[in-house]
Amino acid sequence: MLTPCIKICRAENGRCIGCGRTLEEIGIWRDLGDMQRRRIMARLLMEGYPGSAGTRPETTSTSRPPREQGQHDTLGAQPGPEITFRPACRRYPRAVLIDGIPYGxxxxxxxxxxxxxxxxxxxxxxxxxxxRRALGRQG
Incomplete structure (x- = not known):
């Protein structure tokens, strides 16, 4: 799948600071066709986001092979999951999206x-x- 993601996934002011997509664009990215993706990627390039975000789109497979038990990620291994924030609205609560799957x-x-x-x-x-505070533990 074409993506401008450069694996710096953090939302500020309604946009990813890495690739420049809006949170809405990130949310519907998998549903878009390649032409729509290319238009967005060209716009991001014109807006000054990194060249890799618009000129050399990354091609990723839509499914990952299952992880073997006991296998751990190491430095230099495949890129990690795409992590983004989804703000709350009337239809759903605020969440973190990890590879498009919402967590609370x-x-x-x-x-x-x-x-x-x-x-x-x-x-x-x-x-x-x-x-410790984030995990809800004292100490």
């Missing part, structure tokens, strides 16, 4: 906590405290 508030809190840790130059104790 607890996962939203965990992902936000991990982003705080990753974005900040924080002390180990502060990182541990953020993680």
């Amino acid at each position: 508030e607890r996962v939203v809190a965990l992902v936000e906590a991990l982003q705080k840790i990753a974005d900040g130059d924080l002390a180990a104790k502060t990182c541990e405290s953020i993680a």
Whole structure:
């Protein structure tokens, strides 16, 4: 599937800061045809998003092979899942979408906590405290 995703998936002001797509575009991406995807990718390129987002679209398979038990991801392995935030509306609650599958508030809190840790130059104790709060643990 054509995608402008550059694996920097974080929503700010209604857009992904990595590829530039709106949250709505991300939500319907799998339902779009290749022509519609190419138009959006060309627009993103004109708007100044990274060249890889519009000139060399990534081709991904729509299904992943099942993971063998005991097999773990390692550095340099296949790219991880696409993670995006879906804001709340009348039809559904706020959620984190991991490869298009919605997960609820607890996962939203965990992902936000991990982003705080990753974005900040924080002390180990502060990182541990953020993680414990996100997991709902005291200490």
